[in-house]
Amino acid sequence: MVDHSAVGRRLAPVTARVEPGRLRFFRETLGESNPVYNDAAAAKAAGYAATPVPPTYLFCLEMMDAEQAFEFLDVLGADLKQVLHGEQRFTYKAPVMVGDTLRFEPHIASITDKKGGAMTLAVVETRVTNQHGVHVADCSRTVVVLNKVTA
Amino acid sequence: MSETHQLAVGDRVVHKTFPPISRHRLALYCGASGDHNPIHVDLDFAKAAGYPDVFAHGMLVMACLGQALTDAIPPPRLRTFATRFVAITQLGARLTCEGHVAEFVEHEGERCARLALTTKDENGDVKLAGEAVIAI
Numbered sequence: 001m002v003d004h005s006a007v008g009r010r011l012a013p014v015t016a017r018v019e020p021g022r023l024r025f026f027r028e029t030l031g032e033s034n035p036v037y038n039d040a041a042a043a044k045a046a047g048y049a050a051t052p053v054p055p056t057y058l059f060c061l062e063m064m065d066a067e068q069a070f071e072f073l074d075v076l077g078a079d080l081k082q083v084l085h086g087e088q089r090f091t092y093k094a095p096v097m098v099g100d101t102l103r104f105e106p107h108i109a110s111i112t113d114k115k116g117g118a119m120t121l122a123v124v125e126t127r128v129t130n131q132h133g134v135h136v137a138d139c140s141r142t143v144v145v146l147n148k149v150t151a
Numbered sequence: 152m153s154e155t156h157q158l159a160v161g162d163r164v165v166h167k168t169f170p171p172i173s174r175h176r177l178a179l180y181c182g183a184s185g186d187h188n189p190i191h192v193d194l195d196f197a198k199a200a201g202y203p204d205v206f207a208h209g210m211l212v213m214a215c216l217g218q219a220l221t222d223a224i225p226p227p228r229l230r231t232f233a234t235r236f237v238a239i240t241q242l243g244a245r246l247t248c249e250g251h252v253a254e255f256v257e258h259e260g261e262r263c264a265r266l267a268l269t270t271k272d273e274n275g276d277v278k279l280a281g282e283a284v285i286a287i
Contacts (some may be wrong), residue, residue, distance in 0.1 A: 025182070028183075030211075031170075034222060040229070054226075055220065055226070060185050064184075080189070080200075081196075084239075085210065088210065091231070113238075
């Protein structure tokens, strides 16, 4: 069963740089051809100082540069074979662009048992700031833990 | 669509289809995203976890939905973007991402539209159900 005492626990902060090569790999994987993400002039015309990142890329940056990408599993007492991604939310407050260095500060916001304990929902909330200390985004990930039911 | 000031409730503003999800794309996404969970690329691991095959990362599917969204809405207008992962997306799925204006809302003092978003496979099965709030 999931360790409910983990609510409020802070996970290790992650510092991630928005590198153009890694971002290009992501765009190519997704077939992302929108000029705003591919052409500095188009980005500038849209009001950005540099090439921005696509809307889900914050999630990737945190995982890529985390020392332990699945630290939350250890904290919850779960393993990769028994989890699914339940929900994901991003709130955008300021642009994130190539060259930025972001700091991710995640914590376990809630843990809730469902279906008589057959599954547990854990919410990890992450505040994201940039190299200027600007709060650029909040991310919220709901992890579904499929508990091993003993009859 | 670059103008968002003439929106009406019910307008379908987001619509994009994607090629079938291949094992190759899952492998590329594993590297490109930093999500190295073997369940999406290692058949042995997936089977040991009780699944018949590997399956798509939820965040790969959400990235497709995000792409469909910002094809239609200028990215600087995006305020929130959220989804529920309703069902596992299988290999070979041909995704269709759609969104329509659900209502007009105020978000942190700004006039916005809330878009209701879905991603379905070629059978019409819903994989993601979400929403985005955009400034208008």
